[in-house]
Amino acid sequence: MRGAASAVRSAESPSGAAFPGAFDGIDLSGRGAVVAAVSGGGDSLALLFLLRDHLTRYQPDVGLVAVTVDHGIRPEAAMEAAAVAALCGRFGIRHRTMRWTDAKPVSGLQQAAREARYALLARAADEAGAGLVLTGHTLDDQLETVAMRKRRGDGRGLAGIAPATLYDGRLWVARPLLEARREGLRNYLRGIGIEWHEDPSNKDPKYERARTRLTLAGEASIAEDGAHAGLIAEMRRAAAERVSLGERAAALIRRHARRVSTGLYRLGREFAVERDREAATYALRILLAVVGGRAQLPDASRGSALLKWMSEAGARATLSRSVVEARADGLYLYREMRGLPLPGGVIPGQVWDGRHRIGPEAREAGEIAPFGREAAAALAAPDCEEPAALARAALAAEPALWRGVECLGHAPAVPLAAPWARFLPWFDLAPAQAATELVGGRPLPASPLAR
Numbered sequence: 001m002r003g004a005a006s007a008v009r010s011a012e013s014p015s016g017a018a019f020p021g022a023f024d025g026i027d028l029s030g031r032g033a034v035v036a037a038v039s040g041g042g043d044s045l046a047l048l049f050l051l052r053d054h055l056t057r058y059q060p061d062v063g064l065v066a067v068t069v070d071h072g073i074r075p076e077a078a079m080e081a082a083a084v085a086a087l088c089g090r091f092g093i094r095h096r097t098m099r100w101t102d103a104k105p106v107s108g109l110q111q112a113a114r115e116a117r118y119a120l121l122a123r124a125a126d127e128a129g130a131g132l133v134l135t136g137h138t139l140d141d142q143l144e145t146v147a148m149r150k151r152r153g154d155g156r157g158l159a160g161i162a163p164a165t166l167y168d169g170r171l172w173v174a175r176p177l178l179e180a181r182r183e184g185l186r187n188y189l190r191g192i193g194i195e196w197h198e199d200p201s202n203k204d205p206k207y208e209r210a211r212t213r214l215t216l217a218g219e220a221s222i223a224e225d226g227a228h229a230g231l232i233a234e235m236r237r238a239a240a241e242r243v244s245l246g247e248r249a250a251a252l253i254r255r256h257a258r259r260v261s262t263g264l265y266r267l268g269r270e271f272a273v274e275r276d277r278e279a280a281t282y283a284l285r286i287l288l289a290v291v292g293g294r295a296q297l298p299d300a301s302r303g304s305a306l307l308k309w310m311s312e313a314g315a316r317a318t319l320s321r322s323v324v325e326a327r328a329d330g331l332y333l334y335r336e337m338r339g340l341p342l343p344g345g346v347i348p349g350q351v352w353d354g355r356h357r358i359g360p361e362a363r364e365a366g367e368i369a370p371f372g373r374e375a376a377a378a379l380a381a382p383d384c385e386e387p388a389a390l391a392r393a394a395l396a397a398e399p400a401l402w403r404g405v406e407c408l409g410h411a412p413a414v415p416l417a418a419p420w421a422r423f424l425p426w427f428d429l430a431p432a433q434a435a436t437e438l439v440g441g442r443p444l445p446a447s448p449l450a451r
Contacts, residue, residue, distance in 0.1 A: 019188065023054045023176050025163070026134070027450040033063035033130040037121055038088075038095075040068065040080045042196040045087075046185035047136035047177055049192065052093060066095045067124045067133075069117045073104065080197050087194075098124050118423075122171045132448055137161055137175040140182040143228055146235045158238035162425035164449055169357075169421065169441075172448045242427045248279035249286060250434035257287060257438050262410075263394035265291060265438070267331040272310040281307050283431075285320075286419065290435050291333045292321030293354030293418045325390065334394035343369035343402065351421055352399050352413065355439075359412035366403040368411050371396050375407040415439035 028034060036051055038044040048066055055062050066088050068081040081097040088095035098120035105112045121133050142160045149157035164174040177185070189196060256271040265287065274280040285303040289296065297303075298320040306319060315326045318336055325332045341353050346368050348360040358368065371379075376396040399411040417435035424432050426447060433444055 019050055019177075019180060019184075022050055022180070025450055026132075026174050026176050027448050028055070028059055028062055028132070031062050031131060033065055033128050035065050035067050035121065035125045035128060035130045035133040037117075037133060037135045038066045038068050038084055040084045040197040041136075042186045042189060042198075043136035043138050043141075043177065043182060045084075045136075045194055045196050046180075046188055047134060048088075048093070049091075049194065050177075050188075051134060052091070063128070063130075064093060065124070065128045065130060066093050067121055068095070068097045069120050070097055070099045071113050071116065072100050073109070073113065083197070094128075096124050096128075118167050118173070121173070122167055125171055131171065131445070133171065133173045135173060135175050136177055136185075138177050138180050138182045138185065139232075142178055142235060143231055146231060155238075156242055158235060159242045159425075159427050160235045160239060162427050164426040164447060166420070166424035166426075166429075166444060166447075167422070169416070169424070170445065172445065174448050239427060243430070245279060245282055246428050246431045248276055249283040250430040252276070252279055252283040253287065253431065253434040253438060257283075259438055259440060261391040261394060263291075263334050263398045264391055265333045266329075267310075267333070269310075269328075269330055271331070272307065277304075277307070286431055286435055287333060287438075288320040288322045288324075289419045290355075290417050290439060291335055292319075293335065294320050295354060295419055295422065297419060323393070327387075332390050334390065335397035337370070337373075337397055340370045340397055341368075343367045346401070346411070351416065352411070353397075354418040354421060355416055356399055356411070356413035357416055357421075358399070359414060362401070362412045366401050366408060368399055369402050371398055371400045371407065375400065378407075415441045417441060 034051070034055075036044070036048045038048050052064055055064055066084065068084045070077045070081045085095045085097060100113070100116040100120060102116065125131070125133055146158055146160045161175060161178065163176075163178055164172050166172055186196070252271065252274060256268045256274075258266050260266050267284075267287070271280065271284075281300060281304045284307055285297040285300065288294075288298050288303070288306075302319060306317065306324065309315060309317065310326055310331050317324045321336055321339060322333050323336045335353075335355070344367060346358065346362045346366065348358055348362050350358050352358055352368065362368070373392070373396045376392045379392070379395060399413055401408040401411045415436075417432055417439060420428060420432040420435075424444070426449060429444070429447060436442070436444060
């Protein structure tokens with residue numbers, strides 16, 4: 001924004017006629033409020049006024065809250081947030097500035113800032129009674145993301161930015177402008193007399209995205225219309241394939257996988273001979289990450305090799321922190337003891353080992369730590385008919401409450417599907433739902449996409 005005083009040239013209510021149907025794919029019905037993430041840049045301001053116009057025309061009972069996150073990294077950020085607040089005040093839009101006041105890490109600052117941004121938006125949404133956050137990502141953002149991932153050879157990532165992402169298992173973040181071009185949104189703002197702030201980092205070549213943006217702009221300037229049509233088509237094919245593969249893997253998980261005792265899972269022998277090898281490999285990789293508490297799936301080639309090995313009864317392997325034992329009646333999976341969290345204070349809501357969220361009813365006294373082999377062996381009886389040794393081995397890696405050397409029993413916790421415990425792209429909703437059902441987690445909130 002070039003200044004709060006010049007930010008508004010017209011106080012008339014802007015019209016979203018330039019982008020008809022932008023919100024048709026988002027289910028806004030029955031919501032008390034929605035949050036628009038507004039940085040002050042052109043994309044987010046266009047989102048704000050298009051959304052305001054849509055709600056005024058079609059869903060006046062839904063409240064709108066604009067939220068600006070000040071990461072406290074650039075000195076100009078506070079002034080930019082104040083300019084957004086002033087602009088919102090001019091148009092009667094509720095606004096909040098959320099500040100990231102934590103100490104900033106020396107390395108991994110961008111990732112930490114992303115985590116902080118989502119957490120602050122979620123807190124603002126909770127306090128506003130809003131179950132949905134909308135952001136202003138555009139087709140240009142998609143192209144940049146896909147181009148960067150293509151250079152890295154990220155196959156799944158070629159699907160691009162998901163139209164919606166579930167954050168922390170509870171809050172959906174939707175992106176209704178993924179089909180809109182950046183320049184078109186800026187033309188819309190020019191037409192209604194709204195000026196915006198240009199983040200200088202968008203043109204700083206030290207950032208990969210800025211370099212990619214400049215490259216794509218150069219390609220478009222020397223080509224005919226539709227310069228990036230091939231990249232867009234590739235992205236859409238990748239997205240459709242990712243969804244399809246996820247749905248097939250989800251069906252295999254539901255058909256073959258069972259939780260047979262606390263922390264112990266079994267795959268039937270027939271899983272190893274499934275004809276859809278691609279989906280079976282993907283399903284196995286998901287299960288390994290879920291059981292091992294990993295945010296990332298194991299390598300596809302290693303998952304494929306393990307699937308071939310499954311027919312060898314009596315074999316044992318470890319992959320992605322999961323122990324895999326092939327027996328006559330199936331393949332058993334459980335968390336290995338290596339790399340488990342150290343004993344620590346009980347913090348309700350914390351994610352433990354990527355596999356459990358500690359419940360609010362957890363006792364404040366004592367510590368949380370794995371059962372360990374001795375406490376697991378002392379348990380009166382396994383809660384299943386499976387081999388007792390496997391049941392106890394699995395239980396040994398589960399979270400327990402301790403007071404000194406005394407084990408108080410299971411820690412109150414909700415199981416999680418580890419790969420998606422923090423961020424669940426809409427593309428992966430089907431396998432995430434199947435994995436969540438398998439571990440006995442809470443049902444995922446319904447997708448806001450009306451399609």
